[in-house]
Amino acid sequence: MDKERKLKLAALEALLFAAGEPLSVSRLAELMELERPALWQLLEELKEIYALPERGLMLREVAEGIQLVTKPDYFPLLSRLGKNKEVRLSNAALETLAIVAYKQPVTRSEMEDIRGVSVDGVVNTLLDLGLICEAGRKQALGKPLLYATTAKFLEIFGLKDLASLPGLESIRENIRPEEEAVSLFGAEED
Amino acid sequence: MALSVKVEAFEGPLDLLLELIEKNKLDIYDIPMAQVCRQYMEALERLPVFDMELGSEFLLLGSALLYIKSRLLLPKQTGGDEEDEEDPREKLVAMLLEYRRFKELAAQLLDRQRAASVYYSRPALYSGLGEKILQPLPLSSLLQALADVLNEAGEVLGYIEPQSYSMEEKMAEILQLLGKNRRGLDFAQLFQSGSRAEKVVSFLGVLELLRQGAVRISQSRAFGPIYIFPKETVNG
Numbered sequence: 001m002d003k004e005r006k007l008k009l010a011a012l013e014a015l016l017f018a019a020g021e022p023l024s025v026s027r028l029a030e031l032m033e034l035e036r037p038a039l040w041q042l043l044e045e046l047k048e049i050y051a052l053p054e055r056g057l058m059l060r061e062v063a064e065g066i067q068l069v070t071k072p073d074y075f076p077l078l079s080r081l082g083k084n085k086e087v088r089l090s091n092a093a094l095e096t097l098a099i100v101a102y103k104q105p106v107t108r109s110e111m112e113d114i115r116g117v118s119v120d121g122v123v124n125t126l127l128d129l130g131l132i133c134e135a136g137r138k139q140a141l142g143k144p145l146l147y148a149t150t151a152k153f154l155e156i157f158g159l160k161d162l163a164s165l166p167g168l169e170s171i172r173e174n175i176r177p178e179e180e181a182v183s184l185f186g187a188e189e190d
Numbered sequence: 191m192a193l194s195v196k197v198e199a200f201e202g203p204l205d206l207l208l209e210l211i212e213k214n215k216l217d218i219y220d221i222p223m224a225q226v227c228r229q230y231m232e233a234l235e236r237l238p239v240f241d242m243e244l245g246s247e248f249l250l251l252g253s254a255l256l257y258i259k260s261r262l263l264l265p266k267q268t269g270g271d272e273e274d275e276e277d278p279r280e281k282l283v284a285m286l287l288e289y290r291r292f293k294e295l296a297a298q299l300l301d302r303q304r305a306a307s308v309y310y311s312r313p314a315l316y317s318g319l320g321e322k323i324l325q326p327l328p329l330s331s332l333l334q335a336l337a338d339v340l341n342e343a344g345e346v347l348g349y350i351e352p353q354s355y356s357m358e359e360k361m362a363e364i365l366q367l368l369g370k371n372r373r374g375l376d377f378a379q380l381f382q383s384g385s386r387a388e389k390v391v392s393f394l395g396v397l398e399l400l401r402q403g404a405v406r407i408s409q410s411r412a413f414g415p416i417y418i419f420p421k422e423t424v425n426g
Contacts, residue, residue: 017312017315018314018315019314019315020311020312020313020314020315021311021314060309060311062306067309067311068311069309069310069311070309070310070311072308072309074310075307075308075309075310078310086307087303089300089303091201091296092201092202094296094297094299094300095201095292095293095296097299098292098295098296098299099292101295101299102292102295114285114288114289114292115201115202115204115289115292116202116203116204116247116251116285116289117201117202117203117204117244117247118243118244118247155306155311156303156306157299157302157303157306158302158303158305158306158309159302166295166298166299166301166302167294167295167298
Protein backbone atom coordinates (compact mmCIF):
# COMPACT_ATOMS: atom_id res chain seq x y z
CA MET A 1 0.00 0.00 0.00
CA ASP A 2 1.43 3.34 -0.96
CA LYS A 3 1.92 6.06 1.59
CA GLU A 4 -0.81 8.33 0.21
CA ARG A 5 -3.38 5.56 0.59
CA LYS A 6 -2.26 4.84 4.15
CA LEU A 7 -2.71 8.52 5.00
CA LYS A 8 -6.22 8.46 3.59
CA LEU A 9 -7.08 5.47 5.75
CA ALA A 10 -5.67 7.31 8.75
CA ALA A 11 -7.74 10.37 7.89
CA LEU A 12 -10.91 8.30 7.56
CA GLU A 13 -10.24 6.64 10.90
CA ALA A 14 -9.67 10.02 12.56
CA LEU A 15 -12.88 11.33 11.07
CA LEU A 16 -14.96 8.39 12.32
CA PHE A 17 -13.36 8.64 15.75
CA ALA A 18 -14.08 12.36 16.07
CA ALA A 19 -17.62 12.01 14.78
CA GLY A 20 -18.58 9.30 17.25
CA GLU A 21 -22.06 9.09 15.80
CA PRO A 22 -22.76 7.36 12.49
CA LEU A 23 -21.78 9.32 9.36
CA SER A 24 -23.44 8.60 6.05
CA VAL A 25 -21.25 7.45 3.17
CA SER A 26 -22.13 10.52 1.14
CA ARG A 27 -21.19 12.78 4.05
CA LEU A 28 -17.89 10.92 4.48
CA ALA A 29 -17.19 11.20 0.75
CA GLU A 30 -17.89 14.91 0.89
CA LEU A 31 -15.60 15.44 3.89
CA MET A 32 -12.82 13.32 2.41
CA GLU A 33 -13.25 14.89 -1.03
CA LEU A 34 -13.55 11.49 -2.66
CA GLU A 35 -16.03 9.83 -4.99
CA ARG A 36 -18.32 7.36 -3.27
CA PRO A 37 -16.86 4.19 -4.86
CA ALA A 38 -13.37 5.29 -3.75
CA LEU A 39 -14.68 5.89 -0.27
CA TRP A 40 -16.36 2.47 -0.14
CA GLN A 41 -12.99 0.99 -1.11
CA LEU A 42 -11.31 2.79 1.80
CA LEU A 43 -14.03 1.65 4.21
CA GLU A 44 -13.50 -1.95 3.07
CA GLU A 45 -9.78 -1.66 3.76
CA LEU A 46 -10.36 -0.11 7.17
CA LYS A 47 -12.77 -2.92 7.95
CA GLU A 48 -10.13 -5.50 7.08
CA ILE A 49 -7.62 -3.80 9.34
CA TYR A 50 -10.11 -3.82 12.22
CA ALA A 51 -10.81 -7.50 11.57
CA LEU A 52 -7.30 -8.28 12.84
CA PRO A 53 -7.46 -9.86 16.30
CA GLU A 54 -5.14 -7.23 17.78
CA ARG A 55 -7.64 -4.46 17.03
CA GLY A 56 -10.40 -3.61 19.50
CA LEU A 57 -12.48 -1.47 17.20
CA MET A 58 -14.80 -2.19 14.30
CA LEU A 59 -17.02 -0.41 11.82
CA ARG A 60 -20.74 -0.78 12.35
CA GLU A 61 -23.32 -0.06 9.66
CA VAL A 62 -26.13 1.66 11.49
CA ALA A 63 -28.63 4.52 11.11
CA GLU A 64 -27.93 4.89 7.39
CA GLY A 65 -24.25 5.43 8.09
CA ILE A 66 -20.97 4.06 9.36
CA GLN A 67 -19.96 4.24 13.02
CA LEU A 68 -16.71 3.44 14.76
CA VAL A 69 -17.46 1.23 17.76
CA THR A 70 -15.75 -1.23 20.07
CA LYS A 71 -15.97 -4.94 19.32
CA PRO A 72 -18.77 -6.71 21.22
CA ASP A 73 -16.19 -9.14 22.69
CA TYR A 74 -14.93 -6.35 24.92
CA PHE A 75 -18.35 -5.36 26.23
CA PRO A 76 -17.83 -7.09 29.61
CA LEU A 77 -14.42 -5.45 29.96
CA LEU A 78 -15.73 -2.02 29.07
CA SER A 79 -18.66 -2.42 31.44
CA ARG A 80 -16.09 -2.47 34.24
CA LEU A 81 -15.04 1.00 33.16
CA GLY A 82 -18.52 2.38 33.60
CA LYS A 83 -22.01 2.26 32.24
CA ASN A 84 -22.67 2.83 28.57
CA LYS A 85 -24.98 5.72 27.80
CA GLU A 86 -27.88 3.36 28.15
CA VAL A 87 -31.41 4.44 27.36
CA ARG A 88 -33.85 2.59 29.60
CA LEU A 89 -37.41 2.77 28.37
CA SER A 90 -40.56 1.86 30.27
CA ASN A 91 -43.00 -0.56 28.65
CA ALA A 92 -45.32 2.34 27.93
CA ALA A 93 -42.51 4.23 26.18
CA LEU A 94 -41.46 1.13 24.22
CA GLU A 95 -45.00 0.45 23.06
CA THR A 96 -45.47 4.03 21.98
CA LEU A 97 -42.10 4.04 20.25
CA ALA A 98 -43.07 0.86 18.41
CA ILE A 99 -46.26 2.53 17.17
CA VAL A 100 -44.28 5.55 15.92
CA ALA A 101 -41.64 3.33 14.31
CA TYR A 102 -44.07 1.15 12.39
CA LYS A 103 -46.78 3.67 11.55
CA GLN A 104 -44.80 6.85 11.03
CA PRO A 105 -45.66 9.59 10.49
CA VAL A 106 -48.34 9.33 13.14
CA THR A 107 -50.31 11.70 15.40
CA ARG A 108 -50.74 11.50 19.16
CA SER A 109 -54.40 10.58 18.87
CA GLU A 110 -53.58 7.71 16.49
CA MET A 111 -51.12 6.41 19.10
CA GLU A 112 -53.80 6.75 21.77
CA ASP A 113 -56.30 4.82 19.66
CA ILE A 114 -53.95 1.85 19.70
CA ARG A 115 -52.74 2.03 23.29
CA GLY A 116 -56.10 3.02 24.78
CA VAL A 117 -54.46 5.54 27.12
CA SER A 118 -53.12 9.06 26.91
CA VAL A 119 -49.63 9.18 25.41
CA ASP A 120 -48.72 12.79 26.23
CA GLY A 121 -46.22 11.90 28.94
CA VAL A 122 -44.43 9.18 26.99
CA VAL A 123 -44.35 11.19 23.76
CA ASN A 124 -42.64 14.02 25.63
CA THR A 125 -40.14 11.57 27.14
CA LEU A 126 -39.36 10.11 23.70
CA LEU A 127 -38.95 13.63 22.29
CA ASP A 128 -36.58 14.57 25.14
CA LEU A 129 -34.54 11.42 24.53
CA GLY A 130 -34.27 12.36 20.86
CA LEU A 131 -35.80 9.05 19.75
CA ILE A 132 -38.70 10.68 17.94
CA CYS A 133 -39.19 14.09 16.38
CA GLU A 134 -41.97 16.18 14.98
CA ALA A 135 -42.54 15.49 11.31
CA GLY A 136 -44.94 18.09 9.99
CA ARG A 137 -48.67 18.32 10.46
CA LYS A 138 -51.41 16.05 9.27
CA GLN A 139 -53.83 17.58 6.80
CA ALA A 140 -56.81 16.82 8.99
CA LEU A 141 -59.06 18.65 11.39
CA GLY A 142 -56.95 20.68 13.82
CA LYS A 143 -53.79 20.02 11.78
CA PRO A 144 -52.31 17.72 14.44
CA LEU A 145 -48.54 17.28 14.71
CA LEU A 146 -47.07 14.15 13.19
CA TYR A 147 -44.21 12.23 14.76
CA ALA A 148 -41.46 10.07 13.25
CA THR A 149 -38.38 8.27 14.55
CA THR A 150 -34.90 9.82 14.42
CA ALA A 151 -31.43 8.64 13.40
CA LYS A 152 -30.68 8.26 17.10
CA PHE A 153 -33.52 5.74 17.32
CA LEU A 154 -31.90 3.67 14.55
CA GLU A 155 -28.51 3.92 16.27
CA ILE A 156 -29.73 2.86 19.71
CA PHE A 157 -31.74 -0.02 18.30
CA GLY A 158 -28.88 -1.09 16.02
CA LEU A 159 -30.93 -0.70 12.84
CA LYS A 160 -29.38 0.07 9.46
CA ASP A 161 -32.52 1.84 8.32
CA LEU A 162 -36.29 1.72 8.80
CA ALA A 163 -36.57 -1.15 6.33
CA SER A 164 -34.67 -3.34 8.81
CA LEU A 165 -37.24 -2.94 11.58
CA PRO A 166 -37.94 -6.42 12.99
CA GLY A 167 -41.23 -8.03 12.03
CA LEU A 168 -41.90 -5.58 9.23
CA GLU A 169 -43.13 -8.26 6.80
CA SER A 170 -45.86 -9.43 9.14
CA ILE A 171 -46.95 -5.91 9.93
CA ARG A 172 -47.40 -4.70 6.36
CA GLU A 173 -50.43 -6.81 5.61
CA ASN A 174 -51.87 -6.56 9.08
CA ILE A 175 -51.83 -2.89 9.95
CA ARG A 176 -55.15 -1.24 9.44
CA PRO A 177 -55.18 1.91 7.40
CA GLU A 178 -55.28 4.76 9.89
CA GLU A 179 -58.59 6.09 8.58
CA GLU A 180 -60.44 3.18 10.08
CA ALA A 181 -59.48 3.98 13.65
CA VAL A 182 -61.63 1.89 15.91
CA SER A 183 -63.88 3.38 18.52
CA LEU A 184 -65.71 1.18 20.95
CA PHE A 185 -68.50 3.69 21.15
CA GLY A 186 -68.90 4.00 17.43
CA ALA A 187 -71.85 5.83 15.99
CA GLU A 188 -74.94 3.81 16.67
CA GLU A 189 -76.64 2.43 13.64
CA ASP A 190 -79.50 4.67 12.56
CA MET B 191 -61.99 -16.15 41.90
CA ALA B 192 -58.46 -17.49 41.73
CA LEU B 193 -57.31 -14.67 39.53
CA SER B 194 -54.16 -13.05 40.77
CA VAL B 195 -52.93 -10.11 38.78
CA LYS B 196 -50.90 -7.11 39.77
CA VAL B 197 -52.90 -4.20 38.52
CA GLU B 198 -50.19 -1.62 39.09
CA ALA B 199 -48.06 -3.33 36.46
CA PHE B 200 -50.51 -2.63 33.66
CA GLU B 201 -49.78 -0.06 31.05
CA GLY B 202 -53.43 0.60 30.40
CA PRO B 203 -56.90 -0.88 30.18
CA LEU B 204 -56.17 -2.84 27.00
CA ASP B 205 -53.13 -4.34 28.65
CA LEU B 206 -55.22 -5.44 31.61
CA LEU B 207 -57.93 -6.91 29.39
CA LEU B 208 -55.37 -8.75 27.28
CA GLU B 209 -53.77 -10.16 30.41
CA LEU B 210 -57.16 -11.37 31.69
CA ILE B 211 -57.83 -13.11 28.40
CA GLU B 212 -54.42 -14.74 28.26
CA LYS B 213 -54.30 -15.71 31.95
CA ASN B 214 -57.63 -17.48 31.64
CA LYS B 215 -56.75 -18.93 28.23
CA LEU B 216 -59.83 -17.40 26.66
CA ASP B 217 -60.44 -17.29 22.94
CA ILE B 218 -59.83 -13.72 21.90
CA TYR B 219 -62.22 -14.16 18.98
CA ASP B 220 -65.01 -15.42 21.22
CA ILE B 221 -64.66 -13.53 24.49
CA PRO B 222 -67.09 -14.62 27.22
CA MET B 223 -68.24 -11.12 28.09
CA ALA B 224 -69.90 -11.88 31.44
CA GLN B 225 -66.75 -13.47 32.83
CA VAL B 226 -64.40 -10.87 31.42
CA CYS B 227 -66.58 -7.97 32.62
CA ARG B 228 -66.67 -9.33 36.14
CA GLN B 229 -62.95 -9.95 36.33
CA TYR B 230 -62.13 -6.60 34.77
CA MET B 231 -64.26 -4.78 37.35
CA GLU B 232 -62.70 -6.79 40.15
CA ALA B 233 -59.26 -5.86 38.92
CA LEU B 234 -60.29 -2.21 38.83
CA GLU B 235 -61.27 -2.34 42.46
CA ARG B 236 -57.79 -3.49 43.28
CA LEU B 237 -56.21 -0.47 41.61
CA PRO B 238 -53.89 0.67 44.38
CA VAL B 239 -54.16 4.39 43.86
CA PHE B 240 -56.92 5.95 41.88
CA ASP B 241 -55.06 8.06 39.35
CA MET B 242 -57.75 10.30 37.84
CA GLU B 243 -56.19 10.36 34.39
CA LEU B 244 -55.44 6.67 34.07
CA GLY B 245 -58.42 5.62 36.18
CA SER B 246 -60.82 7.24 33.76
CA GLU B 247 -59.25 5.34 30.87
CA PHE B 248 -59.78 2.09 32.75
CA LEU B 249 -63.38 3.06 33.46
CA LEU B 250 -63.98 3.98 29.84
CA LEU B 251 -63.06 0.50 28.69
CA GLY B 252 -65.00 -0.96 31.61
CA SER B 253 -68.15 0.82 30.51
CA ALA B 254 -67.52 -0.29 26.92
CA LEU B 255 -67.35 -3.88 28.16
CA LEU B 256 -70.66 -3.52 30.01
CA TYR B 257 -72.18 -1.92 26.93
CA ILE B 258 -71.10 -4.85 24.76
CA LYS B 259 -72.39 -7.29 27.37
CA SER B 260 -75.76 -5.54 27.39
CA ARG B 261 -75.91 -5.59 23.59
CA LEU B 262 -75.32 -9.33 23.65
CA LEU B 263 -78.16 -9.80 26.11
CA LEU B 264 -80.65 -7.97 23.95
CA PRO B 265 -82.61 -10.15 21.53
CA LYS B 266 -81.35 -9.89 18.00
CA GLN B 267 -83.35 -7.67 15.74
CA THR B 268 -84.98 -9.65 13.04
CA GLY B 269 -85.40 -8.31 9.57
CA GLY B 270 -82.63 -5.80 10.07
CA ASP B 271 -80.01 -5.45 7.40
CA GLU B 272 -76.74 -7.33 7.58
CA GLU B 273 -74.97 -4.70 9.58
CA ASP B 274 -77.28 -5.13 12.55
CA GLU B 275 -76.16 -8.70 12.83
CA GLU B 276 -72.58 -7.66 13.50
CA ASP B 277 -71.11 -9.08 16.70
CA PRO B 278 -70.74 -6.15 19.12
CA ARG B 279 -67.44 -7.65 20.25
CA GLU B 280 -65.91 -7.25 16.83
CA LYS B 281 -64.44 -3.77 17.41
CA LEU B 282 -63.11 -4.77 20.80
CA VAL B 283 -61.36 -7.77 19.27
CA ALA B 284 -59.85 -5.59 16.54
CA MET B 285 -58.53 -3.16 19.16
CA LEU B 286 -57.09 -5.94 21.28
CA LEU B 287 -55.38 -7.60 18.33
CA GLU B 288 -53.90 -4.30 17.19
CA TYR B 289 -52.69 -3.51 20.68
CA ARG B 290 -51.22 -6.99 21.12
CA ARG B 291 -49.36 -6.67 17.82
CA PHE B 292 -47.63 -3.49 18.96
CA LYS B 293 -46.90 -4.98 22.34
CA GLU B 294 -45.08 -7.82 20.57
CA LEU B 295 -43.25 -5.40 18.30
CA ALA B 296 -42.19 -3.40 21.36
CA ALA B 297 -40.71 -6.60 22.80
CA GLN B 298 -38.82 -7.23 19.55
CA LEU B 299 -37.48 -3.69 19.61
CA LEU B 300 -36.27 -4.20 23.16
CA ASP B 301 -34.36 -7.31 22.00
CA ARG B 302 -32.75 -5.23 19.28
CA GLN B 303 -31.81 -2.55 21.76
CA ARG B 304 -30.19 -5.10 24.06
CA ALA B 305 -28.28 -6.63 21.15
CA ALA B 306 -27.08 -3.19 20.06
CA SER B 307 -25.95 -2.19 23.53
CA VAL B 308 -22.77 -4.29 23.34
CA TYR B 309 -21.22 -1.80 20.93
CA TYR B 310 -19.69 1.12 22.72
CA SER B 311 -19.35 4.31 20.76
CA ARG B 312 -18.06 7.62 21.91
CA PRO B 313 -19.87 10.95 21.98
CA ALA B 314 -19.22 13.36 19.15
CA LEU B 315 -16.10 15.47 19.63
CA TYR B 316 -17.44 18.31 17.57
CA SER B 317 -21.09 19.03 17.86
CA GLY B 318 -22.73 19.32 14.49
CA LEU B 319 -20.02 17.43 12.66
CA GLY B 320 -22.55 15.01 11.26
CA GLU B 321 -25.28 17.54 10.76
CA LYS B 322 -26.43 18.78 7.42
CA ILE B 323 -25.72 22.39 6.65
CA LEU B 324 -28.83 24.43 5.94
CA GLN B 325 -29.56 25.41 2.39
CA PRO B 326 -28.30 28.91 1.74
CA LEU B 327 -31.28 31.22 1.21
CA PRO B 328 -31.32 34.80 -0.08
CA LEU B 329 -32.13 37.62 2.35
CA SER B 330 -35.31 38.33 0.39
CA SER B 331 -36.80 34.98 1.50
CA LEU B 332 -36.26 35.91 5.11
CA LEU B 333 -37.91 39.30 4.57
CA GLN B 334 -40.81 37.62 2.83
CA ALA B 335 -41.24 35.21 5.71
CA LEU B 336 -41.25 38.12 8.16
CA ALA B 337 -43.82 39.98 6.06
CA ASP B 338 -46.04 36.89 6.04
CA VAL B 339 -45.85 36.58 9.80
CA LEU B 340 -46.60 40.26 10.34
CA ASN B 341 -49.49 40.05 7.91
CA GLU B 342 -51.01 37.23 9.81
CA ALA B 343 -50.45 38.92 13.15
CA GLY B 344 -52.07 42.11 11.87
CA GLU B 345 -55.45 40.42 11.45
CA VAL B 346 -58.09 42.36 13.32
CA LEU B 347 -59.53 40.25 16.04
CA GLY B 348 -62.94 40.76 17.54
CA TYR B 349 -63.22 42.19 21.02
CA ILE B 350 -65.30 40.38 23.55
CA GLU B 351 -66.93 42.57 26.17
CA PRO B 352 -66.15 41.39 29.64
CA GLN B 353 -69.25 40.26 31.42
CA SER B 354 -69.41 40.08 35.12
CA TYR B 355 -72.30 39.14 37.28
CA SER B 356 -71.97 38.66 40.96
CA MET B 357 -73.93 35.96 42.62
CA GLU B 358 -74.74 38.30 45.53
CA GLU B 359 -76.41 40.74 43.12
CA LYS B 360 -78.38 37.96 41.48
CA MET B 361 -79.48 36.57 44.82
CA ALA B 362 -80.66 40.01 45.90
CA GLU B 363 -82.50 40.36 42.60
CA ILE B 364 -84.24 37.03 43.03
CA LEU B 365 -85.28 37.87 46.58
CA GLN B 366 -86.63 41.19 45.35
CA LEU B 367 -88.67 39.43 42.67
CA LEU B 368 -89.96 37.02 45.26
CA GLY B 369 -90.97 39.96 47.40
CA LYS B 370 -93.21 41.13 44.59
CA ASN B 371 -94.57 37.66 43.82
CA ARG B 372 -95.24 36.27 47.21
CA ARG B 373 -97.34 33.47 45.78
CA GLY B 374 -94.39 31.99 43.98
CA LEU B 375 -92.10 32.70 41.10
CA ASP B 376 -91.88 30.55 37.98
CA PHE B 377 -88.36 29.15 37.95
CA ALA B 378 -88.19 29.27 34.14
CA GLN B 379 -88.89 33.00 34.19
CA LEU B 380 -85.51 33.67 35.74
CA PHE B 381 -83.80 32.44 32.64
CA GLN B 382 -85.78 34.08 29.91
CA SER B 383 -83.29 36.80 29.18
CA GLY B 384 -79.60 37.49 29.58
CA SER B 385 -76.42 35.87 28.35
CA ARG B 386 -75.41 32.34 29.06
CA ALA B 387 -73.05 33.55 31.79
CA GLU B 388 -75.85 35.51 33.39
CA LYS B 389 -78.12 32.47 33.37
CA VAL B 390 -75.43 30.36 35.00
CA VAL B 391 -75.04 32.93 37.77
CA SER B 392 -78.82 33.11 38.23
CA PHE B 393 -78.97 29.34 38.58
CA LEU B 394 -76.13 29.33 41.09
CA GLY B 395 -77.95 32.11 42.96
CA VAL B 396 -81.08 29.96 43.28
CA LEU B 397 -79.02 27.03 44.51
CA GLU B 398 -77.26 29.21 47.06
CA LEU B 399 -80.54 30.69 48.35
CA LEU B 400 -81.90 27.19 48.66
CA ARG B 401 -78.83 26.10 50.58
CA GLN B 402 -79.14 29.05 52.92
CA GLY B 403 -82.76 28.16 53.44
CA ALA B 404 -83.92 31.54 52.18
CA VAL B 405 -86.23 30.00 49.58
CA ARG B 406 -88.15 26.81 48.94
CA ILE B 407 -88.90 25.23 45.62
CA SER B 408 -91.68 22.96 44.60
CA GLN B 409 -92.63 20.92 41.59
CA SER B 410 -95.99 19.20 41.60
CA ARG B 411 -95.25 16.57 38.99
CA ALA B 412 -92.30 15.27 37.00
CA PHE B 413 -91.22 17.71 34.26
CA GLY B 414 -93.89 20.14 35.47
CA PRO B 415 -93.11 23.80 36.15
CA ILE B 416 -90.92 24.57 39.12
CA TYR B 417 -91.91 27.35 41.50
CA ILE B 418 -89.76 29.27 43.93
CA PHE B 419 -91.30 30.58 47.15
CA PRO B 420 -89.97 32.87 49.81
CA LYS B 421 -89.31 30.85 52.90
CA GLU B 422 -91.95 32.32 55.22
CA THR B 423 -95.00 31.81 52.97
CA VAL B 424 -96.98 28.64 52.93
CA ASN B 425 -97.45 26.82 49.68
CA GLY B 426 -100.53 27.79 47.72
